[in-house]
Amino acid sequence: MNxxxxxxxxxxxxxxxxxxxxxxxxxAHVPYKAGAAIDALKIVQTQRGWVSDESxxxxxxxxxxxxxxxxxVATFYNLIYRRPVGEKVIxxxxxxxxxxCGCDGIKAKISAKLGVDYGETTxxxxxxxxxxxxxxxxxxxxxxxxxxxxxxxxxxxxIDQLFSDVTVEDSASEGEQ
Amino acid sequence: MEKVLxxxxxPEQTPTDLKAYEANGGYxxxxxxxxxxxxxxxxxxxxxxxxxxxxxxxxPTGMKWSFVPMGDSCTPGHKYLVCNADEMExxxxxxxxxxxxxxxxxxEGMILAAYTIGADVSYxxxxxxxxxxxxxxxxxxxxxxxxxxxxxxxxxxxxSLEMHVHPSAGRYICGEETALINALExxxxxxxxxxxxxxxxxLWGRPTIVNNVETLCNIPHIIDRGADWYKTLxxxxxxxxxxxxxxxxxxxxGCWELPMGTPIREILEVYAGGMQDGLQLRGFLxxxxxxxxxxxxxxxxxxxxxxxGKAGSRMGTGTLIILDxxxxxxxxxxxxxxxxxxxxxxxxxPCREGLPWTRQVLQDIEDGRGQLEDLETLAxxxxxxxxxxxxxxxLAPGAMEPLQSALKYFRDxxxxxxxxxxxxxxxxxxxxxxxxxxxxxx
Numbered sequence: 001m002n003x004x005x006x007x008x009x010x011x012x013x014x015x016x017x018x019x020x021x022x023x024x025x026x027x028a029h030v031p032y033k034a035g036a037a038i039d040a041l042k043i044v045q046t047q048r049g050w051v052s053d054e055s056x057x058x059x060x061x062x063x064x065x066x067x068x069x070x071x072x073v074a075t076f077y078n079l080i081y082r083r084p085v086g087e088k089v090i091x092x093x094x095x096x097x098x099x100x101c102g103c104d105g106i107k108a109k110i111s112a113k114l115g116v117d118y119g120e121t122t123x124x125x126x127x128x129x130x131x132x133x134x135x136x137x138x139x140x141x142x143x144x145x146x147x148x149x150x151x152x153x154x155x156x157x158x159i160d161q162l163f164s165d166v167t168v169e170d171s172a173s174e175g176e177q
Numbered sequence: 178m179e180k181v182l183x184x185x186x187x188p189e190q191t192p193t194d195l196k197a198y199e200a201n202g203g204y205x206x207x208x209x210x211x212x213x214x215x216x217x218x219x220x221x222x223x224x225x226x227x228x229x230x231x232x233x234x235x236x237p238t239g240m241k242w243s244f245v246p247m248g249d250s251c252t253p254g255h256k257y258l259v260c261n262a263d264e265m266e267x268x269x270x271x272x273x274x275x276x277x278x279x280x281x282x283x284x285e286g287m288i289l290a291a292y293t294i295g296a297d298v299s300y301x302x303x304x305x306x307x308x309x310x311x312x313x314x315x316x317x318x319x320x321x322x323x324x325x326x327x328x329x330x331x332x333x334x335x336x337s338l339e340m341h342v343h344p345s346a347g348r349y350i351c352g353e354e355t356a357l358i359n360a361l362e363x364x365x366x367x368x369x370x371x372x373x374x375x376x377x378x379x380l381w382g383r384p385t386i387v388n389n390v391e392t393l394c395n396i397p398h399i400i401d402r403g404a405d406w407y408k409t410l411x412x413x414x415x416x417x418x419x420x421x422x423x424x425x426x427x428x429x430x431g432c433w434e435l436p437m438g439t440p441i442r443e444i445l446e447v448y449a450g451g452m453q454d455g456l457q458l459r460g461f462l463x464x465x466x467x468x469x470x471x472x473x474x475x476x477x478x479x480x481x482x483x484x485x486g487k488a489g490s491r492m493g494t495g496t497l498i499i500l501d502x503x504x505x506x507x508x509x510x511x512x513x514x515x516x517x518x519x520x521x522x523x524x525x526x527p528c529r530e531g532l533p534w535t536r537q538v539l540q541d542i543e544d545g546r547g548q549l550e551d552l553e554t555l556a557x558x559x560x561x562x563x564x565x566x567x568x569x570x571x572l573a574p575g576a577m578e579p580l581q582s583a584l585k586y587f588r589d590x591x592x593x594x595x596x597x598x599x600x601x602x603x604x605x606x607x608x609x610x611x612x613x614x615x616x617x618x619x
Binding site: 029030031034035036037038039041042072073076077078079080091094095096097099100101131132133134135136137138139140141145148150 | 264265266267268269270272273304305306307308309341344345346347348349360362363364365366381422423424425426430431432462466496498499500501504508509512513516519520522
C-alpha cells in the first residue's frame with residue numbers, strides 16, 4: 001500500500017474534524033446520540049458523496065451505536081446512498097401521473113442516451129440513475145431531478161439537450177471483446 | 178371567490194418575503210392571538226371552524242389538538258409541533274406550491290398551532306427533494322428570528338418557540354405521523370402502534386401534534402377572521418377552501434384554491450380545461466394514489482369529505498389523477514401497486530409480502546400471462562390486505578383502494594388482458610417488466 005492509499009483508507013475510517021463538528025451540532029438537539037443517526041449519515045454523505053462501510057462504522061462509533069443498527073437506518077431511506085454514486089444523481093419520477101404522461105418512454109431514452117439502468121452510474125461517473133417516489137410536480141409531468149434541479153415537461157428532445165455532452169462508450173463492442 | 182391560502186400567490190409564483198407577507202395582513206392572526214386569545218380560545222375557534230386535516234385523513238384539527246395535555250395535567254418538559262411536509266402521495270402536488278410561494282403563511286400557522294398546544298419546539302419535516310421549498314423556508318425562518326417572531330418571548334408575549342427545517346432522507350411511509358416521528362428520532366420509519374397516540378406520547382415520548390402543510394396554512398386566517406367567516410367559504414357541508422389539483426392528460430393540469438364542495442366537473446372542465454383532444458374521461462382517483470377510482474357518473478359530486486366517502490372513495494389530498502380512455506387501467510393500477518410495494522416499510526407481513534405478490538399478479542396480467550384465477554387472487558388480496566386491522570398501518574389498505582375499485586369499474590379490461598393474452602392498449606409500450614426496482618440502498 002502506498003502513502004496515498006493509506007491516507008485514503010484513513011480518511012474513510014475516521015470522521016473529519018468538520019464532519020464531527022457538524023454531527024455534534026445535531027447532537028445538541030437529541031436526548032441520546034443515536035437520535036442523530038440520520039443527520040450524521042446525511043452530513044457524511046454530503047462530504048463524501050455516499051456512505052461506505054468504513055464511513056458507516058466511523059459514524060456508528062461516534063454515535064455509540066452498533067454499525068448494524070446504523071446500517072438498518074441507512075438502508076431504510078431512499079436518499080442515503082450505500083453505494084458510490086456519480087457527480088449528480090438523476091431522480092426519475094415514475095409514479096402514476098408521470099406514467100400516464102409517458103415517462104416510460106423518457107426513461108428508455110435516458111437509459112439509451114446514458115447507457116445506464118436504474119441503480120447504475122455512467123462510465124464517466126457523471127450521473128447515477130434512480131427511481132424516486134412522486135416528485136410532487138404532477139401538473140408538469142413527466143418530471144425528474146438532476147442534482148438539485150427539477151426538470152419538468154420532459155420529452156425526448158429535452159433529454160438530448162440536457163445530456164448533449166455525454167458520450168456513452170459503445171457497450172456492444174465491449175461485449176464482443 | 179375570495180382567495181385565502183393563495184392570496185399571496187400570483188401567476189408568476191414568486192416567493193413572498195416577510196415584508197410583503199406582513200403588508201398583506203400577514204402575522205395579524207398571530208398578533209391577535211398573543212394579544213387577546215388564550216391557547217384554549219384558539220383551540221375553540223379552530224374546533225368551531227370545522228377545519229379538517231388536509232393531509233388525507235380529514236380528521237378534525239381542533240379535536241386533534243384538544244387531546245394534548247395542557248397545564249397541570251401535563252408533566253413538565255417539551256411539547257412538539259411538527260408540520261408534515263413530506264408530500265409523497267402519488268399525484269399530490271399542493272403543499273409544494275404553498276411552501277415555495279408563501280413560506281411565512283405556513284410558519285405563522287405553525288406558531289399559532291404551537292401556541293395553542295403549548296409546544297416550545299417545532300419542526301418542518303420536509304421531503305429532501307423539495308430543495309427550493311427548504312431554502313425558502315430557511316430564509317423565512319431567519320427573517321422571523323431576526324424580527325422577534327420566533328425564538329424567546331415572541332413579540333413580547335412571554336411565549337417562546339424554536340423552529341427547525343428538517344429535510345427527510347426519503348421514504349413514503351414518513352408521511353404516516355408516527356413513522357414520521359420515528360424518522361425525526363433518527364430511526365427506521367416504521368409506524369408505531371397506537372395507542373399511545375402522539376398527542377399524548379409522540380416525539381421522544383412527549384406530547385406531539387403532527388399537521389399537514391395545508392392544514393396549518395389555514396390557521397392564521399381562521400384565528401384572524403373567525404370560525405363563522407371560515408364556515409361561509411365552503412359551498413357544501415365542509416368549511417373553508419381547499420387546494421384542488423388535476424394531473425393526467427387534461428388540457429390544463431394544475432393546482433387551484435377553490436371552495437370546499439366545488440363539484441368535480443367544475444374542477445375538471447373549467448379549471449383543468451377538460452380532457453386533451455381525442456381523449457375521453459374513463460375514471461379518476463379523487464385524492465391521490467391511495468383513493469378508490471370514481472367514474473364519469475360521479476362528476477357532479479361535490480368535493481366534500483362525506484360526499485366523496487359515500488360514493489365509495491376518499492377526498493384524500495384533493496389532487497385528482499385522471500385516467501383517460503387510451504391509458505390502460507390495469508397498467509395504471511400496476512404502477513400504483515409497484516409504488517406501494519416499493520415503499521412498504523416491511524414491518525408487517527401482509528404489506529411486505531402481499532403487495533409484491535399483488536404486483537406480480539398484476540404484472541402477469543398486464544404482460545398477457547394472466548389467467549382467470551388471477552382475478553380471484555386479486556379479490557382475495559383486496560379482502561385481506563385491504564381490511565383495516567390486518568396490517569400495522571394504513572399503507573397497504575390504501576394501496577388496495579385503487580385496485581378494488583378498478584376490479585369493480587374496469588373488470589372488462591382485466592378480462593381482455595387475460596383472454597387476449599396481451600395489453601389491448603397501444604400507449605405505454607415500453608414494457609414495465611424491464612423496469613426493476615433497484616435502488617442504491619443495500
